Amino acid sequence: MTRSEFSRRLVVRAALAGAIVPLGRGAWAATAEAGPGRSGSGGPKRLIVILLRGAVDGLNVVVPYADAAYYEARPTIAIARPTEPGGAPALDGHFGLHPALAALLPLWRERGLAFIHAAGSPDPNRSHFEAQRYIENGTPGCSTTADGWMNRLLQALPGRRGPTDAIMVGPTLARILFGAAPVANLPLGPGDARSMPIDRPLLAGAFGRLYAADDALGAAYREGRSARARLLGDLAREQDIAAAGSPPPASFAARAARLGRLIGGDERIRLAFVGLGGWDTHVDQGGGKGQLARHLGALGDGLALLARGLGAAWRDTVVVVLSEFGRTVRENGDRGTDHGHGNVIWVAGGAVNGGQVYGEWPGLAAGQLYQRRDLEVTTDFRAALAAILGPHMGLADRQLDLVFPGAPPAGAGLAQLLAV
Amino acid sequence: MAHRFARLLLAAGALIALLGPARAADADRRVIHVLNRLAFGPTVDDFNYVKAIGVERYIAEQLDPAAIDEPIALRFALAQLDTRGLDAVALRQLYGPLRTVDGVRPTSAEIRARQVRAQRVVRQAEAARVLEAVLSRRQLQQVMVNFWFNHFNVFAGDGLDRVWVGDYEEQAIRPYALGRFRDLLFAVAKHPAMLIYLDNTQNVARGLNENYAREVMELHTLGVDGGYTQNDVTTLARVFTGWRVNPPNSAEFPGVAAVFEGSRHDYGPKVFLGRRLVAQGRAEGEEALEMLAESPATAHHISYELAQYFVADAPPPALVERLAARFLATGGDIRAVLASLFASPEFWDSAGQKYKTPYEYVISAVRAAGVPVNNVRPLLGWMSRLGMPLYGCQTPDGYQDTEEAWLSPEATMQRINFAVALARGFLPLGAEPEPAAAETGREPRRPDPVDPARLDRIFGATLSGSTSAVVAAAPPVLRAALILGSPDFMHR
Numbered sequence: 001m002t003r004s005e006f007s008r009r010l011v012v013r014a015a016l017a018g019a020i021v022p023l024g025r026g027a028w029a030a031t032a033e034a035g036p037g038r039s040g041s042g043g044p045k046r047l048i049v050i051l052l053r054g055a056v057d058g059l060n061v062v063v064p065y066a067d068a069a070y071y072e073a074r075p076t077i078a079i080a081r082p083t084e085p086g087g088a089p090a091l092d093g094h095f096g097l098h099p100a101l102a103a104l105l106p107l108w109r110e111r112g113l114a115f116i117h118a119a120g121s122p123d124p125n126r127s128h129f130e131a132q133r134y135i136e137n138g139t140p141g142c143s144t145t146a147d148g149w150m151n152r153l154l155q156a157l158p159g160r161r162g163p164t165d166a167i168m169v170g171p172t173l174a175r176i177l178f179g180a181a182p183v184a185n186l187p188l189g190p191g192d193a194r195s196m197p198i199d200r201p202l203l204a205g206a207f208g209r210l211y212a213a214d215d216a217l218g219a220a221y222r223e224g225r226s227a228r229a230r231l232l233g234d235l236a237r238e239q240d241i242a243a244a245g246s247p248p249p250a251s252f253a254a255r256a257a258r259l260g261r262l263i264g265g266d267e268r269i270r271l272a273f274v275g276l277g278g279w280d281t282h283v284d285q286g287g288g289k290g291q292l293a294r295h296l297g298a299l300g301d302g303l304a305l306l307a308r309g310l311g312a313a314w315r316d317t318v319v320v321v322l323s324e325f326g327r328t329v330r331e332n333g334d335r336g337t338d339h340g341h342g343n344v345i346w347v348a349g350g351a352v353n354g355g356q357v358y359g360e361w362p363g364l365a366a367g368q369l370y371q372r373r374d375l376e377v378t379t380d381f382r383a384a385l386a387a388i389l390g391p392h393m394g395l396a397d398r399q400l401d402l403v404f405p406g407a408p409p410a411g412a413g414l415a416q417l418l419a420v
Numbered sequence: 421m422a423h424r425f426a427r428l429l430l431a432a433g434a435l436i437a438l439l440g441p442a443r444a445a446d447a448d449r450r451v452i453h454v455l456n457r458l459a460f461g462p463t464v465d466d467f468n469y470v471k472a473i474g475v476e477r478y479i480a481e482q483l484d485p486a487a488i489d490e491p492i493a494l495r496f497a498l499a500q501l502d503t504r505g506l507d508a509v510a511l512r513q514l515y516g517p518l519r520t521v522d523g524v525r526p527t528s529a530e531i532r533a534r535q536v537r538a539q540r541v542v543r544q545a546e547a548a549r550v551l552e553a554v555l556s557r558r559q560l561q562q563v564m565v566n567f568w569f570n571h572f573n574v575f576a577g578d579g580l581d582r583v584w585v586g587d588y589e590e591q592a593i594r595p596y597a598l599g600r601f602r603d604l605l606f607a608v609a610k611h612p613a614m615l616i617y618l619d620n621t622q623n624v625a626r627g628l629n630e631n632y633a634r635e636v637m638e639l640h641t642l643g644v645d646g647g648y649t650q651n652d653v654t655t656l657a658r659v660f661t662g663w664r665v666n667p668p669n670s671a672e673f674p675g676v677a678a679v680f681e682g683s684r685h686d687y688g689p690k691v692f693l694g695r696r697l698v699a700q701g702r703a704e705g706e707e708a709l710e711m712l713a714e715s716p717a718t719a720h721h722i723s724y725e726l727a728q729y730f731v732a733d734a735p736p737p738a739l740v741e742r743l744a745a746r747f748l749a750t751g752g753d754i755r756a757v758l759a760s761l762f763a764s765p766e767f768w769d770s771a772g773q774k775y776k777t778p779y780e781y782v783i784s785a786v787r788a789a790g791v792p793v794n795n796v797r798p799l800l801g802w803m804s805r806l807g808m809p810l811y812g813c814q815t816p817d818g819y820q821d822t823e824e825a826w827l828s829p830e831a832t833m834q835r836i837n838f839a840v841a842l843a844r845g846f847l848p849l850g851a852e853p854e855p856a857a858a859e860t861g862r863e864p865r866r867p868d869p870v871d872p873a874r875l876d877r878i879f880g881a882t883l884s885g886s887t888s889a890v891v892a893a894a895p896p897v898l899r900a901a902l903i904l905g906s907p908d909f910m911h912r
Contacts, residue, residue: 127631127634127635128814128815129815129816129817143644144644146824170807170830171805171806171807171828171830171831171834172806172807172808172825172826172828172830172831173825173828178824183828184829184830185828185829185830185831186830196833196837197836197837197840197841197901198833198836198837198840202895202898203836203840203898203901206890206894206898206902207836207902207905209886209890210886210887210890210902210905210906210907211832211907212886213886213907215907216823216827217827217832217907217910218907220827220828220829220831220832221829221832221833223829224828224829224830224831224832224833225833227829227830228833
């Protein structure tokens, strides 16, 4: 069997498997069929990383409603207790979920969603760009690491690598994907799939000859063309989905739905990255409603659509949502929060042993805070990712050390995070 | 004998005929190299001009921008931008947020109207920047304004910086772009746009904010490996306590945008970079800035960045060392450092080695195409789409200047789409500057398609063989797009 026959068969199988997911029955149908604790479909394992740039307020995402200190520190922006009107739906006896994320509750109940609280970077830097650099290069405290950990991960994966093994959404490559392995970026915004000059055969032919050389520009050109070809193919499929009640193209939701379908329909794609801004809520953050609630609502809807778009591939996918640092426990004078330290990491997917809040909770009382103002970090973000990459992507310790050099080992507390 | 001599002559003639075009291409290559680096790429006029006067004289001219007359079209266009003459205080009064006066609060409709009005200031700053980059004959000055703005980046989306970003560029950056680094550093440190952007306006003795203190060392002067400690960061933050934006209702200094307020200053003893500072209020900050400007680490950091911009992503260490020595010997004279750089063999050996940033790509394409530009909005839109919105870099490290940061599959597709749109005359660049267009109700005018012969006059002798062949084989209507979207044109 030639390589192309082989990949064609894989694509057909993926498409058929995707076709049995009923679109109208909620995003989590595939998860429910796979069931928690069961292994996936045997397809390629995928990792999708969503970086919330600007530092989302994790204490209002997964709300420690049982801590009195939480309500004392946040007189106007706290999320109400589960028993109160508009309160945070309870995740367990201690934590609740921001009400704007209600779209994720079915997933939580089906154990396809977990959180790791009090997680983050061990580096104390509260500068957005420094802290994002560390999250992306995977070496907190060392800003000179030139490549990103997702690129190192791509290099560590077994098997032959192609230009679309890793994709990201956006006009330029993010630092997290910098490095030796080729990576493709896509716009995926509403309207980006419209026909462009480069899609016209005459121009594409001439530019293809201009960029025929086997160099960096030539490679970028060819990767760009193949990514666009897939995007346009996706557009054709979209006509069907629109008829089945597709959402309005709110920007992240539309991108997430496309991303899910792209990945779900293409077994070559192993890694994907999305950066989302708008979380730096220094002023008028809001509580159960307001600025942060709107952004979280869009993110939650987007995640639901991402999962739906993935179809059967959801079983073999882990989605990680994280931020460069958390925000202050105490609200500031402008009904917002400032740059803090610990945050919550979200982990979703068919292979996740969800329905639990992982991590060691340090508490919010005065003596328990980091530098007397912030949530402590009790789980290094690299340890959390290692606990996923090891079992999920089949990486040995030696390979994990290439992805996160010098990182602490994944703690025993996260050993059950994946249901492998 | 005579025959042999004649044959020799013939052979020599053939040799000259063969070498002639090659030599001409070499000369063109040097001209294009200088215009790619000291300018935002060649226009037909600049190309012919530098060919006529020679590259050495052009370099000398560019190092003395005040002696170069600007084209009347540019002076006329800039004169239309009525917010450019206003100082920082007036800009805040006329375009900044409305305040409560005598207990009367502005209505939400008034606040919204004010926000719309403030857009006008940043739009004019953007128009000025792009028009000067495209049209100015003082090209090196425009290149250095872009370079230093990026080095001392502020973000136009950060509060009042929307109305101050243009003033920051004109008052703190442009006058010193080819001057002394120390003067540039001082002007930046005291401009309200920087005081807001890096939060020093909130830095007070009772509540330190280290943001500016950290970045002024890491990004503006010493560099990340410049040998300072966290203690130096904290001490420098204490040094700058009290440097702030003057409140709008200031009775003492109503005409000043930035002040030192002694009551916010930490007068305690301080040791900065190993030197004991005398408690002297504002002058402490100036002393610290002098120390930073004079440091060999700063000379090295700035020289590295200049060599990275003008020579290569990974600049030759020997060149960086020579430039740093020149920087120290001349007290941070930027013009002197650049003169050394432009005379270096490394500079001349590096033609075509830099991948253009989106800003450089868009501006150089418009210059080469020779399209008249009145409306810069489409160009700004393309810069954003290519990932580099003007005045839109949120982080203080500014945009990267390496191929690694900008070369990507999607960027390559989008650059080609831009090249096609520009070459075919699809971009509405000819619109009247607002509000004239809105009042007259006229459709934005689209320019004529770009004449490929114009591009051929500049690049005809120097395009790579493969690009020339593809262009020559293409239908004439596609040729300009192919040249502007070619791999050759992605580099400078």
